Amino acid sequence: xxxxxxxxxxxxxxxxxxxxxxxxxxxxxxxxxxxxxxxxxxxxxxxxxxxxxxxxxxxxxxxxxxxxxxxxxxxxxxxxxxxxxxxx
Amino acid sequence: xxxxxxxxxxxxxxxxxxxxxxxxxxxxxxxxxxxxxxxxxxxxxxxxxxxxxxxxxxxxxxxxxxxxxxxxxxxxxxxxxxxxxxxxxxxxxxxxxxxxxxxxxxxxxxxxxxxxxxxxxxxxxxxxxxxxxxxxxxxxxxxxxxxxxxxxxxxxxxxxxxxxxxxxxxxxxxxxxxxxxxxxxxxxx
Numbered sequence: 465x466x467x468x469x470x471x472x473x474x475x476x477x478x479x480x481x482x483x484x485x486x487x488x489x490x491x492x493x494x495x496x497x498x499x500x501x502x503x504x505x506x507x508x509x510x511x512x513x514x515x516x517x518x519x520x521x522x523x524x525x526x527x528x529x530x531x532x533x534x535x536x537x538x539x540x541x542x543x544x545x546x547x548x549x550x551x552x
Numbered sequence: 553x554x555x556x557x558x559x560x561x562x563x564x565x566x567x568x569x570x571x572x573x574x575x576x577x578x579x580x581x582x583x584x585x586x587x588x589x590x591x592x593x594x595x596x597x598x599x600x601x602x603x604x605x606x607x608x609x610x611x612x613x614x615x616x617x618x619x620x621x622x623x624x625x626x627x628x629x630x631x632x633x634x635x636x637x638x639x640x641x642x643x644x645x646x647x648x649x650x651x652x653x654x655x656x657x658x659x660x661x662x663x664x665x666x667x668x669x670x671x672x673x674x675x676x677x678x679x680x681x682x683x684x685x686x687x688x689x690x691x692x693x694x695x696x697x698x699x700x701x702x703x704x705x706x707x708x709x710x711x712x713x714x715x716x717x718x719x720x721x722x723x724x725x726x727x728x729x730x731x732x733x734x735x736x737x738x739x740x741x
Contacts, residue, residue, distance in 0.1 A: 480677075524694030525693060526615070526692060528631070546631070
């Protein structure tokens with residue numbers, strides 16, 4: 465069972481959260497005219513074995529978006545921050 | 553004008569249910585005097601302060617402990633959001649805030665009795681023992697996959713704020729799990 469340490473609510477069960485998206489993906493600049501950056505942004509993802517950053521939503525809690533480090537191999541949970549406070 | 557009825561009106565019929573030899577808890581509802589959510593942006597603290605001060609509240613409190621003043625209770629539900637129960641929110645002096653009237657969007661389920669904590673521990677994945685969940689504290693979590701706010705009023709009394717559209721479902725989840733404890737349902741006041 466995954467337990468996530470929400471910066472607002474504290475340590476909570478995974479069932480209170482929903483997975484959002486890959487948090488390592490950055491949107492290309494709006495004036496980007498090449499197709500490949502947009503193709504990668506929309507469709508292509510790495511499939512890392514180990515630590516990965518993900519967006520999770522604390523939907524049954526404070527309703528904040530979080531950036532969470534999760535080990536895809538062990539489900540170990542690392543740092544968890546409010547997405548609004550994460551700088552690129 | 554249409555009369556506003558509690559979504560729990562049909563549930564709150566006085567009676568005793570479940571284990572006949574004991575009454576572990578009482579379930580009921582109460583009317584909200586008025587429920588407002590205020591929200592803001594980067595300058596939320598300073599924008600919210602005049603509203604809180606006018607209600608006699610020192611500040612927005614913490615994410616864990618509710619703030620009380622005469623006729624007002626405030627729950628800090630997110631970094632830039634506070635839920636306030638009050639009949640008179642006096643929000644005119646806060647133009648920078650987003651104000652949302654939730655008075656008819658939430659219902660309150662009241663729990664009281666020695667088995668209240670036992671019932672909650674069956675339904676939420678949070679430590680609700682007296683040492684971990686003390687009077688004055690609150691938390692937001694899910695019951696029956698519905699987001700709720702549970703406020704501990706004293707050692708065995710709790711208010712559960714539930715979205716009105718899901719109040720009936722949450723009531724039934726609580727009620728079904730309360731039956732082995734013996735439950736007394738209270739008439740709507």
